Each structure stands twice: as C-alpha cells, then as structure tokens.
Amino acid sequence: MQRTDAVPQPATLPGLNRETIVNGMVVAALLALPLWAFSVGEDYYVNLASLITIFAIAGVGLNFAIGQGGMVSFGHAAFFGIGGYTTGVAAFHSFEETLFIAAPLAVSGTNQMLLIWVVAMALCGIAALAIGAISLRTEGVYFIMITLAFAQMIYYFAISWPAYGGEDGLSIYLRNQLPVMNADHPFTFFSVCFVLLLGVIFISAHLSGSRFGAALGAARMNETRLATSGINPFPVKLTGFVISAMITGLAGALFAELNGFVGPSMLSWHRSGEIMVFVILGGVGRLYGPVVGAALFVLLETYIGEWTEHWQLLLGFALLGVVLFARGGVVGLIAGKPRHD
Amino acid sequence: MTKPVLEVTGLYKSYGALQVTRNVSLDLKPNEIHALIGPNGAGKSTLIGQIAGWITPDEGAVFLNGEDVTHESVASRSRKGLGRSFQVSSLAMEISARRNVMLSVQASQGSSFRFWKQTKSDAGLRDTAGSWLQKVGLGGREDIAVSELSHGERRQVEVACALALRPKALLLDEPMAGLGPAGSAQLTDFLEEIRREIPILLIEHDMDAVFRLADRITVLVSGEAILSGSVDDVRSSALVREAYLGEEA
Amino acid sequence: MTAALIFEQILNGLQSGLALFLMAAGLTLVFGVMGLINLAHGSLYMVGAFCCAWVTQQTGSFWLGLGGGVSGAAAAGALIEMLVIRRLYDRDHLDQVLATFALILIFSEGTRMVFGSMPLYLNIPAALSGSLTLPGVEAYPVYRLFILGAALAVAVLLYILIAKTRLGMRIRAGESDREMIAALGVDIKTLYTIVFALGAAIAGLSGALVGALRSVQVGMGEPVLILAFVTIVIGGIGSIKGALIGSVLIGLVDTLGRIFLPVILKFFMENASANSVGAALSSMLIYLLMAGILAVKPKGLFNAAN
Secondary structure, eight states: OTTTTTTOOSOOOOSSOOHHHHHHHHHHHHHHHHHHHHHTTTTHHHHHHHHHHHHHHHHHHIIIIIIIIIISOOOOOHHHHHHHHHHHHHHHHHHHHHHOOOOOOEEEEEOOOHHHHHHHHHHHHHHHHHHHHHTTOOOOHHHHHHHHHHHHHHHHHHHHOOOGGGGEEEEEOOBOOOOSSSSTTTHHHHHHHHHHHHHHHHHHHHHHHHHHHHHHHHHHOHHHHHHHOOOHHHHHHHHHHHHHHHHHHHHHHHHHHHTTOOGGGHHHHGHHHHHHHHHHHHHOOOHHHHHHHHHHHHIIIIHHHHOOOTTHHHEEEHHHHHHOTTTTTHHHHHHHSSOOO | OOOOOOEEEEEEEEETEEEEEEEEEEEOOOTOEEEOEEEOTSSHHHHHHHHHSSSSOSSSEEEEEEOTTTTOHHHHHHHHEEEEOOOOOOSTSSSBHHHHHHHHHHHHHHSSSSOBBBGOOOOHHHHHHHHHHTTOOOOOOOHHHGGSSSHHHHHHHHHHHHHTTTSSSEEEETTTTTTHHHHHHHHHHHHHHTTTTTTTTEEEOHHHHHHHHOEEEEETTTEEOOOEEHHHHHOOOHHHHHHHHHHOO | OOOHHHHHHHHHHHHHHHHHHHHHHHHHHHHHHHHOOOTTTHHHHHHHHHHHHHHHHHHHHHHHHHHHHHHHHHHHHHHHHHHGGGTTOOOHHHHHHHHHHHHHOOOOOHHHHHHOSSSSSSOOOOOSSSSSEETTTEEEHHHHHHHHHHHHHHHHHHHHHHHHSSHHHHHHHHHHOOOOOOHTTTOHHHHHHHHHHHEEEEHHHHHHHHHHHSOOOOTTTTHHHHHHHHHHHHHOTTOOOHHHHHHHHHHHHHHHHHHHHHHHHHHTTTTHHHHHHHHHHHHHHHHHHHHHHHHOOTOOTTOTOO
C-alpha cells in the first residue's frame, strides 16, 4: 500500500522537529491527567487514563503492521481478545483452584500478571503465525477480508464454547498480581500501563530502524524491490505480523485486568475497526499516532457519550472527515508531513 | 569453451491456449553482452519473468552458475547472483537512493533478521551503499528521495542496487528506455565498463545501442528464438527483417 | 437421521446460501467494477429491511413494503455513492475500509435515532405463510421456498443484465478497462452510481426478505456482511459466478455442519461434550473452509483477473 503523498522533506533535520514536540506534549498530557486525578482522589479519571494507555498499546501494535509493513489487518481484535481471554482463563482457574490442563501435564491457573503477559503474548504470536501464514499468501483487499474472517472465527468460537462463559463472558473477581507493587491501586496500575506503552513505542521505533525494519518497510513500499534485493518478503512480513499481534495481545491482557472482565466483545469486528480507528485518527505510521488516536476516541466516547447516547454518529462523521480530508491523521495535521532520513 | 554463467534450456510457457514461450534456450558466457530483441508481444517479458523467477515455466530449466534454480524464488536467485533492472522502475520511491541500495547491501551481507542495531548509524552499510551509487555516477545525490530523482537517475539507482548484490550475471530490461541521447550514451559507456566483470543479458529496443554493445543477439518472435548469432548475422538476416517489417506493416 | 431430514437441511442450506448470494453479488459487483471494498453494504441491507418494515406497517401490504425496501436501499446507495463513495475510488483499501466503516457507524446510529433500539417484526404475507408438502418433507415453509426462488430469479436476471444488455456491456468493459470505457464516451460517473445503486437494491431486497424471517434491528447487516466477505473471498473477488457458487457452498456447509457435526461427534465422545464441541466447531466451519480454499487458491475459486 503505497502512500505517494508521503513525500520526504529535504534531509535537513533539526534536533527538534514539530512532530517530536507534539509527541512530547501528548505523553506529558497522558501523564498529567492521572497525576492530577490521583492527587484529588478521582480514581475514575485515573482509570480513564489507563484505558487510553491500553488502547494506545493496541494501536501501536496494529500501527506496526499497517504503518511499517503495509499489512492492513482488519482482525486485530483476535489478538486483543486472545490476550484478554488468557488473563481471564488464568485468573478463573487460579480463583477456582482448578487445573487448566489436567493431563498429560498439569497446568494450573495463575494470578501472576508477568507470567500471564508472557503467555498471552506467546499465544498471540502462535495465533498470528497461523493466521498470517495463510493470510499473507494473499494481498490487498483479500488480506483485509481474510484477517477479518479469521477474527470472526475466533469470536464465534468464544461465543459457542461454554466452558469460559460463552456469550456471557468471564468475570475476573480479583485483579492479578505484580511483584512488589499493589496492582489493585488505580494509579499503580496506570503507571504500569504507561511504562509498558513507552516500552512498546521504544521497541517499535527501534525495530523500524533496524535491518529487519528496513526490509519490512520495503515490503510496504515495493515488494518487487525487496525480492529483487535478494530478501524474501514472506518471512519478513510474517515476522512483522507476529510482532504486531503480540503487542496488541499485551494490550488485551491489560484491558481484561482493567475491566475485571473478558467477553466475546473483545473479539468482535467492531473492536478490530476501533483499533484501526486509533491508528488512523492519530496518523498511519506515526510513532505516537495511536496515542493521540486512542485519547481522542476515549475522550469523544466519554464526553460526547455523556451528552448524547448517539455519540457513534459523531464518531462516524469525524472519522469520515479525517479519511476524506485529513489523510495524515491528527498528528499529520499538527506536525506536517513525515520525515525520512 | 567457457562455461556459461546463465543458461536457459527448453523453456515452455502457456497461458491457456496461448503459447508465450516456445522451446527457448539461450546462455550467457563470462564477459559478454548478449542482447535479446524482438517485436512487441514476442514474449520477452514472460521470458525474463521466467529467468528472474516471477513466473514458473511449464517445462525447461534455468541454470545459474551450473546450478538448477528453476524452482527457486526471486529473492533466492538474486542472492545467488542474478542482478536485474526493470523496464518500469521498481524502486521504493519515498526513501532515499542510498536506502534503496542499502537493502541490496544488507541482503548480500547475510540475514535481514537483525532486529536491534539501527541502520542509520551503521556506517559500514551506509558507506558501502554510497560507494555503489558513486560508481554508477550518482555521487552527491545519495540522500535524495528517489521520487525526486530524474528518470535517468532512477535507472542508475536500479543498476547500483543490482551491482550491490555483487551479481554473477546482470539482466537489464530496457535500461535505455526514456533516457535521451546523452543519457543513453553515458549508460552505454558504463555497460562497456562493467561487462568485463559481469556478463549482461540485455533486453533493449534501442537498436544502435544493441548493435554497439552486443556480442551476440537472440531474436525472439512469437515466443520462439528464431535466430541467435552475431551482430552481422542479425543485420543480414531476412527472417529478422521480415519479423520486424511484418510488425510495422 | 433420515433421508428426509437430510433433504430438508439441504433445502435450508440452499435457501440461506442463496439469500447470502444477494448480499455477495452487490459486494463483488462493486469491487469488480469500481475496485471498492464497501463495508457499508451491510448497512444497505439493514436500510432495505427497515424501509420494508416501515412501508408494510403504513400500508399493510408486504408487497409494497418489499418495493419500498428495494427502492429505499437503492436510493440510500445512490446517495452515499454521490456524497462519499466516489471520492474513494482512487484511494487505497485502507481509506476505503475506514470511510465505509464510518458510514456503518452513521447508518447504525441514524437508524437507531429514527426507529429506536427495539427490533421490528415483519409479518409474512398470508399468501406465503403456509407450508408445502415436499417429497419426504411433511411441512416445508412456503416463505423459505419463496426466498429461494426470488434469489434464483435475481441471479438469472443479473446474468441476463450483465451478459445481454448495453448496461451490462458497459459494466463488463468497466471491469476490464476503465480508460477504454471513458474513451467510448460512456458517462462513467453515472455508470458507477447505477452499479452501486444496483448492488444496494439487491442488498436491500435481501434484507427485506430475510427481515421477515427473523427480526429487523440495528446491526442486523453486520454478520451477513462478514459472511458475504467470506463468500466472495472463496469465490474470487469480482466474480458473480464465484459469488453464486461460494454462497451456496457456505449455506450448505454452515447449515449441514450445525446439524450433523454434533451427531457425528457423538460416535467419538459422550453426548454433552459432543454437543458443545460440535457447536463450537460448526461455528468455525465456514472459516476453516475458507482457510482451506485459500491455502490452495489464494485468489479464490473463480478469480476474475485470471
């Protein structure tokens, strides 16, 4: 998917460009809101900031696939949901003190978040490997529809599998635990999410700048070039897809912790669309775009949702406006065109 | 007799009832420029596609340095020494010329599955790419986005990308197209220079360039190699004249 | 497990498959001619159902309602084509997906504002509400046969339209070469609007027909939309023939899988778990079918570009 309007500027990079300033301000604002709320004892706003942060992580994951690899996945809810269900199922067995797998090897539940994150990301990686291996044989509109269909398959599976709540979902009665910290505390939980967000942004940026990232970017811009350069595009894209899925899966695990609940709605195609909206509202391929997009989405939902129950109508018009008239997303509007070295 | 670097034997390819490649065999020996010509619709693109690996032939084989690569991917053939340029530019337009060449350099150095070291501070990678660009005459233009380069400059970048793979053989698909007389002459000189190291299979419409450069010429008509011989053989061939005049008539 | 039951289920599968074809046909037509991926196709299905229900309520006639559903969806289709969709033809698929996703949000909330969140119910007209005795099946609902027949009729009409008429010739020309058709002096903007409205009308018909079988509510188009995507991916995007074969395949596999998979599993495991595994597995069956087909033919069974 080639965006020909992304013409690079001449290579005169000042130390601080406008995008960097915008990014800094966004991060500062995201930190300031819960700090203020925490100081006045408003847990609601702390949790709101956690929600933005978690959605932003999901968006960073998808942005890696779309913005870096040109893979327009319309099925990232699958990974968001797998991450969520990993948390839910682990907590369920831990709470009930039952075994997840009885034989041949006993696997019990756990209430240790760190372990859950690792398992959630591993499972998302495996799922993405399978989905990607089939989907990446195709391209363009086929890829969009196939990723959508695979997510839908997992959605229906979750609905019709009664052991973990089926259509009703699964409650997580006690938030899982972290070493040393008290994860139950809203601000502590926010801080954890915030650090993870900065972590995945750092990792995503670093991967994009590596040799692997160069190859993945070439797969987006011109696959013929990549193959002619002697690099087989398929494994490069598949690896990128798996990394992207793992990041979004981590967000799903956090989302389940925040809500104390997992249900099939985490896997629904609306969710896939929303994660895509975070990426687009912010600006495709912008490192901090998903943070801006997720913040706008959550604030729009919260504040316009208070004012009218039909806030999705406004979201629809806003999204339409961005797609038709502001193709670089909000970050693009403020910071201008992206730069390449 | 010297061993050919690139050898194609008995290629056949059909799409439905349409036979686009009929029993084509040709080879490329060290130090030579072998030109492939033919009227439009002769099946040149399909033949190149089969040599480069985009299209799998129905029958026949492609050998690179004596190794059968008929079922290898494009990327694998590139790594094994088949460099190529395209009729329509295949560069990544939004990044710099250097970045395009760096891809080839990184492929020739080994795995692209290196996730941590940043390419922008990888002096070895950047300088190697820069030196290839200098070699094709683009010194000073390395860090300009390909979309801002002229048509001719893009051709040069493509050749630099191909050379950076340190190929054993080059497959150049109409490198002169759209270049203008000066650019054409410059590129002709350049090809004369590199042929000493790398033999070239040249697909070209510009007959002056073909007659100047080629040691051998193969003429493709309706998917079939009707003639393969020296420049003089082709000039004097009635078959070839008929094929070309027949096209124009 | 009798032959009669199998026969009845095959009929059910054919019926739901052909109803699906009505959705898939418009989707694949629009993609084939304009290269547009339209998520809002499910919204047009919903608009058709709501218009049908409303007109039926006002006039008391299901047939007028059906006409209202088809024309309402066609009008909505023409409107969004002129306002939004035509700006998307030259955009990449990502932009198309997002803009039409935005249209879904607008359509869904708009409909909810007008009609509320409660589902509407459409009554099947008296003439179609009985049941028929078929060989081996005692009472098969006439209305299901009506849907089956209507969908087949649309398939035949579409075939005639595309293969035999001037409009069809232009559509086919548009599929293969947009510049040529512009050079022929065909007003391409109008042609695109007509094609889009045609797809919308068929989707509206489908929504109205199926709406009477189930209920008419916001969001009803989305599961069908995704099934229609699976259909055209299997059939080959852009191919009407592929859409027909794909939809029948999906209808049969889905219907028969839900009935017979639990039964088959009972040979291997105890009843309760056979039921739950069967239910879970059969809900995934068509997606597994899709994965299987794509693993062999990444561009679907009847890719138009081949």
